[in-house]
Amino acid sequence: MTYRTYEPPRGSVDPLAVALGNATLLGTGYLLLRRKRLAATAVLGAAVLLHLTARTAEARYEVLLLAWWAAGIAHGWFMARRRPEHAVRPGQRAGTLALALAVVLTATLLRIDAYGIEERVTEAREDGDCRAAVAAQGGVWWGHRLAGAPVVEPGDAVVAACHRLDGAASVLARAARTGSTEDLGRGFGTLTGVLNDGPGNEQTVSTTLDTFLDALPTDDACGTAALTAWLRGRGPSHDVLDRSAGTAARTEPAALVGCGDHLMTEDAWPRARDHYQQLLDTYPDDSRTDEARGGVRKATLAIELNRVRGLVDDTYDASSGYCAKPAKYSGAPAYRKGSGRALFLGDSEYTGQLPGSWRTGDPAKAALVVCADEAENGAAVQTCRYENKKSKYLPHQVTFHKVKIPLKVYALRTGKRLDPRSVQIGGGSCPSVLRYEYYMYDLGPGDQFVSTSKSGVRDAFRPVLGR
Structure with missing residues (x-):
């Protein structure tokens, strides 16, 4: 018996090989049919859909890509079946099957790996571990995006959120x-x-x-x-x-x-x-x-003491600073008769003669604030006749007055005004000789203050301080 080897006709194609070739999305089936334009169209269409899927991560483009893949397979099969010269070509089938399996298997493995990555990203996010989530998403590359962009896209949002949280x-x-x-x-x-x-x-x-x-x-x-x-x-x-x-x-x-x-x-x-x-x-x-x-x-x-100090520093007479706008210092010593010291402001001609134990320059240690105005004539004490040595025919009647000091007395603890409103200092009057400055038209010395002493000043101010 004689055996012959079967050889398909030259130029014949295998429909199954063509279908498997188009399953690669590389237009291989169309190349077997020698339809280069269709092959280029198949590759271009697949590339566009893959790009849209990777860029937008929208499932509809994946559906379109799947439809394009199925349509290419079916179209290649029917085109090959319609040709009169088709036959079974084991070599074509094996080659295209291997290539198609490689493409499908690669896409499947990438898709599975993408799910694994996103599962790790989700677990890390649920644990509140941004570092682990970012590291897991860092394993995504362009192959994952081509094979499973909708799967890995949520991980991008997690990474963006983690960067914002950083x-x-x-x-x-x-x-x-x-x-x-x-x-x-x-x-x-x-x-x-x-x-x-x-x-x-x-x-x-x-x-x-x-x-x-x-x-x-x-x-x-x-x-x-x-x-x-x-x-x-x-x-x-x-x-x-x-x-x-x-x-x-x-x-x-x-x-x-x-x-x-x-x-x-x-x-x-x-x-x-x-x-x-x-x-x-x-x-x-x-x-x-x-x-x-x-x-x-x-x-x-x-705060109170600081305000008081400021007012005291601004006082230059009995109508300014603290004397014009008294303020309280709740930490001041209570005013009690027989004790406590006073802060004297204003005119100091007479208050400066008071004992040091009665006075203080520190507002924090004062029980009273005494504002003394300029001295003025107080009660008349005595009137005496004086003759001018140069003209015995121009005698002068001179009245001597106590020294009256208008006062504003405040209890520092409360800032309230107290009595008295003035003091009068007594002293000697009608000295044997009265000296005064005179001018061309001499009208006489006028009324005079009595001559005071420290003891007289002290006696006058004693009731003010309760001493």
Whole structure:
């Protein structure tokens, strides 16, 4: 028996080989049919759809790509079947099958790997671990995007959110260092924006928030007080950010007292008092309320004393400075008869003769503030006749008066005015010789003060000071 080897007719094609060739999306089936234009069209169409899928990650382009793939297979099969010279060509089938399997298997493996990557990204995000999520998404390359763009696209959003959270973390860290509420507001704005981008970001936002909250309180009490006041005042947002209110309530009381103490050392008494008072108003049951009340009193006394000192420094006569606008200093010694010293302002011609134990130049040690005006004639004591040595025919009648000192007396502790409104100093009158300055038209010496002594001045002022 003689065996012959079968050889297909030259130029014949295998429909199955053509279909498998088009399954590669490379137009191989059309090349077997020697239809180069169709092959180029097939490749171009597949390239466009792959590009759109990778760029937009929209499922509709994947559906279109699948339809294009199926249409190419069917079209190649029917074109090959319609040709009269078709036959089974095992070599073509094996080659195109291997190529088609390689393409499909590669796409399948890439798709499976994409699902694995996105699963790791999702797990990391649910654990609040942005670093792990970004690292997992970093394994995505263009092959994954061609084979499964809709699968890996959510991971891009996670990475973008994590980058935003990294920025927020940096801003919040700067806020913790500097006490800047502007940075704090900017950081919380970013956290809110990431939460509003969609569900799933709660844990990563919570991790970023926890890092900031764990830094409170900081070493700067005033910075901490500013930050916690902002957190307390932001109001509820009904999300994970509301946990910041608990941290504020836990750390703010100590920060308010600490900041108040620091401001006291810098003579910023009004701000210090505001911080102490804030604790009393906001946390009336806190264990530091007694300390805060003491701080309020200290700051108030410092403010009052500072105002008094300023008014005293501005006093140049009995109608200016403190004498015009008296103020209280609650820490001043109480005015009691027989004790206490006075701060004398205004004209000092006579008050300067008082004993040192009666006077003080320090407002913090004074019980009274005595404003003395210029001396004026008081009660008439005696009238005497004097003759001019140069003209015995021009005698003068001279009346001697007590020295009257108009006064404004204030109790420094209350700032209220007390009596008396004036004192009169007695002394000697009608000396045997009266000397005075005269001019061309001499009208005489006029009324004169009595001659005073320190004891007379002291006796006059004794009732004023209760001595």
